[in-house]
Amino acid sequence: MQNIHYVFVSLLGGLIVPLQLAMIHAFRSTSGASQIQSTFFLYVGGAIASLIIALFIDGSIKPPTYQQTSWWMWLSGLLGAFYILCMFLAAPHIGITNTLLWVFLGQMIFATVMDSSGFLGLQVKKLDGFKLLGLGLIFIGGLIMIYSENRNAIS
Template identity: 40%
Template sequence: MPKELYFFIAFIAGSGIAVQSGANAQLRLLINNPLITALLSFLVGTFALIALVIATASRELPSWQVLTHIAWWKWLGGIMGAFYICSVVITAPKIGAANTLGFVMAGQLIFAVLFDHFGWLGFQAHAVSPMRLLGVALLLLGIFLVQKY
């Protein structure tokens, strides 16, 4: 696939995060419990993934032996996903979608640059450069302006 298609997919995923934040915040108003709201959101996502796996699985699922030999830290994605959903369900109704997602983006960008720089979590190392730092600073400035005005 061309790199531009991956850029587009990532952009659409970002728009989905905005939709997810609003939908989950509204769901929380009806459920009145952020943890149950997050659980319901994950259940819907789990059922959607089960249907997708059934519809598209072209090979066997991993064996129990493979699953039991996965390093503990490689399971953090699911835990961080649950933390993210709970956090957004709690913060979005209080500070709004733009503020919530602005701070989420700031955290994502800062830590993504660190992960790239040090090659953490299996990422290919990309050293921090003055231009990358300028890019981070400009994006953070943009987030600040959205928060402030």
């Protein structure tokens, strides 16, 4: 596998998400901020970190060429805020593990649709039985985790 280092970068990104959920829960619990306010402060911190990293890597911030973009390309931040908010709302009630499992399944289902259709200009990736089997196994894993949690709650 020639791109193995990207697998590890992706794994690192995945390790950060549960940590982020726990940290924002602690922030919300101790700061008195609401869920949506906590999300706002998370994004302020992310914007500052992105600015510092961009300045370090690129040396400056260059304005985008607005004329070459479409309106929907600017909605990514809105989608990111909604994504984070959904996780922050769910995690205190169903736990970080279950939240991330169902978020992951949602991501995989939509990513599969996007890849197989070439959505938003992506290169088309063929959908096959193995990919569908993988999605099914993730779903079954989610059901097992829900069953396990409910079984433990009853006993």
